[in-house]
Amino acid sequence: MAQGEAESDLDLTISETIQSLVESYRQMTIPLERYLFLILLPAVGFFIISTVVALLLEQPIAVRAPIPLLGFLVMASAIFYPKILLSQRKRELNNRFHLLITHMTVLATTKIDRMEVFRTLAEEDEYGELAMEMHRIVQLVDTWNLSLDDACRRRAKQVPSRAVSDFFDRLAYTLGAGQGLDDYLLTEQEQIIQHYSTVYKSSLDSLEVMKDLYLSMILSMTFALVFAVVLPVLTGTNPTMTVSAVIVMFVFVQTGFYLAIRSMAPYDPVWFHPVEYPSPIESKLNKSMVAGVGLSMLLVFITLGGMLGISPVTLNDLFFMLDGVPLPLYAAAPITPMLIPGIAFRQEEQRIKDRDSEFPNFIRALGATEGAKQSTTGAVLRTLRKKDFGALSPNIDNLYKRLNMRIEPTSAWRFFTADCRSYLIQTFSEMYLIGREMGGSPKQLGELISENMNQVLQLRQKRKQAATTLVGLLYGMTAASTFAFFIGLQVVNILADMSLNLSTGSRLDAASLINTSVYNIPLIEFLLIIIIMFGAMLSSLMIRTVDGGHNANTYMHFVVLSWIGAITGTFTKWLVSQFLSI
Template sequence: MLFDILPRVGLKPRDYILKFVIPSLIISVILTVLGVKYFTGYVRLIFLLLPLLIVGSAIGYPYIELDTQKNQINEKLHIFITKFGVLSITDLDRKELMKLLSEEKEELGQLAEESKKIYVLIKRWNQSLAEACRFLATRTPSNEFADFLDRMAYSLDSGEELKDFLSDEQDIVMEDYAAFYKRALYSLDMFKEMYVSAITSVAFFVTFAVIVPFLMPYDFTTTVTFALLGFILIEVLMVYGIKSKLPYDRLWHTGEKPTAVDLKLKKWLIISIILTVVLTTTLVWGKYIAEIPKMVKIPYQILFATGVTPLLIGGYMAQREENLVIRKEYNFPDFLRSLGNSVSAKGGGMTESLKYLSSHDFGPLTKDLERLYKRISIRIDNNKAWRYFGFDTCSYLIQLFSEMFERCTFLGGDPGKASEIIGTNFRKIINLRKSKYQSVAQFSGIIYGLGGGMALSLYASYGVAQMVSNLYTTLDIPEAMISVINIMSPGDLSMVSYLMYAVLVFYSMVSGYLIKLMDGGHLQCSLMHFVIMLWIASIVSYVTGLLVQSILGVGIPLY
């Protein structure tokens, strides 16, 4: 079974044994010998478990690689079928068509490799397209793609034209992609619940770490530090798990050179960082070094949150541009259909059609259309003109699909049919994205509330721990009881308070990054979420400290 999978992931049995199995066995034997000979206890157990993990990884690698290729195929299936359908209405023969698809590695990813296999079977082994498709269908890791290849092979054998088949196939493949996308959204909902559960559990663990010194001979700083490290580890693992399962669905363009919007965002990011460094340095100097009376009274939570607030500027500017990009995507299908129908009706005349459409209102897309018309009217290089148009919109989807339209018209395809295929599929994709944006918006609200809840529980437990510690120090406890009850000195509790706030800062940073990871947007927008979550956590922690101080009568370090 294992050796049947190897050809599907591009590995020969001999290479797999030499590169994966034998090295893993040698390393496992060495670790086992070292563990048995030189170590005892838990260290020996770790050395004996590592070989099992290494050998298991070597055996499981083909299955992991197969699943990875499957996801890579499924997440680019919508781009593949659109490009395949658009190019099929040109004057290219089948061999050239498959060669062209095999060269689009940036756009199609693993599907370009699958297309290359078909092209090699046609060119070098003199197979027909139907035979090549049927051969590959039994070896591709994706069931959806295999079904598509089987349908295409049967259709071609029955004498149907390739362009007619692909035209009818658009809806079927897009439905398969929609089903894959919705499954990914369901997985995303599951990961959201796992993330909330994990963070809640770890918050309880950090809270428990504050109580441990009363039960075991450890100081507060040590236990809270270990809890903080555990919290960081859980956060990193959860982010990695979510990232590995999310489908590739980016929003921002992939241009080689930064656009005017990219330069603008970079400028605001630099300004935000400089203001943050200056403001934070000034506040820290005034509170802890110069000890200015009014600044000394500022709580450290509010002081730090104020210091990083300028990052909100860079995040807000990126979020505003991202919203414009989303609006451009909503207007793009209408523009492309109008352009394709206009060019088809006039029997050519791309420049005249663009001139006419650029005077109409397509929302935020209008300015980009005006620049496209100016570049096209110069008549130097239409391919670059459309490529720069995609970059200027800053949309990855517009970048891909506008280049498809240009390539089709350049190769002699019907602009009307091309715009119909692209516009319909584009509209389906952005409708799927709406569901994702709604899901991510709900998740954002959850983690905002979770940050406030963490601050409340941490600082409330901190206040209770300090009250109990103060109570123990005021009681006359016999020597016999001191050996049973661990009485800790409250002198280092201020450091514990700072460590707990560090947990909240790290949580805000990771959660802000996770939001943009899920929606595929610009990472600079995460700064805005980070600042907002940090302010929520800072205000809740400070207010909780005041309430605990007034109710329990303990002195929590607030300043």
């Protein structure tokens, strides 16, 4: 009976998967026939061709196996691409939903016409797919003369996000019953934030599961690569081909996990990148980037020029304390200057996070004081700027100075958000500014924005913990896998250099037991260094994806991971040589 229930559940799951896939094909933006003939059928043909090629090749199974796997990956991607697009659309709707509701609540409390609320949000390109939904509702009302509640009810049946669909349904019922938009949105705030918190935490929980799976897969691939290096000593097969085949599988596995982590990570950017209002910190960050890239290019020239004999300075001159520069250092040394922009951006990002932690207190105090004194923002800041708001205090002082110089309030606030460089500060400051301009209650606006931002900051603390554990995991895995790679390589290298001074009359044929002549040790070491550098690059991208920081954070982790691999590989070769030479 239990087996029958399990089979029934499995059939139900498969049926639901097929139905969701068919539905995703229906909601594609391109015609179905065009997608079938231009994308799906060529992908199936590529899979068939790759399978035939793998069957016809006279190579070991380890070399042939990745070929049909590549074709299958292309075919599966083509089949599930519409579902992936639908999932991305759903993710875009959920990512900014809490910000949209907060913005909508701010606009609704100003007592403007409720259709103006939707029109204003439809013009906010920052909300992406949500802004498109607002635009569709406006079109249904203005062009097709539907009522607002009917338009919301219609869109609720077509959006892929359950949260957005439920919100539109409840909004349609409430508006049809005669309740005000502001009253409804104020009561919805807690539920929307709670839903966002649940989705955010579930994403972090999914990342924890992915980290465990990633650890298991990388350990398995590490053992496979070590076996690919060592076993040809006994079998006599071409080790370069087997190592290359395992490396290709390694690349596929790591790339797949990176894409999976990227799709699961919650959307919560830290940085704000102003265009019209440049920040003074921009010059410092640009200089650090130029310095890092320039010095890296110089070291690349020294490395390659030293090998080709066209550079007056070589790596041997830079590492004069060593008898010879190990091969792993040739890969790690040229990218080392990228630590300069990596550290500079990381320090600025920490200052942004410090400003974020102070902003809820500032906006709450600003709104409460403005409401109590019934005064302008500039007059309130005259006394408020003297209070200690930590890292945000200099920015508050600059905001007061600009307002006191009679700079237009909108421009003054835009300069304030540009100096802060924070995505959250920019978003919530814009809401407060628009709400005040439209006559909203400053006290209510301040409390609403402060409460919502505090919830986001609490979730960021959990994200920071997840990122910290991921950093430790990836750093440790890089050292462990490199250690295993180079143990196998150095054992083979020592066996290749050994001479078995066997007597000519012995029946034992050493060449039949140990096949070292098939090895090209420098080439295999080069391939191992490539996979270490590739792993360091993807690991740094994973860390940046999970912590939600600036792209330049990748540079620092990439350099550190590369040096961990280079030092571990060099030390492992020396250590194995010391033990086996005894």
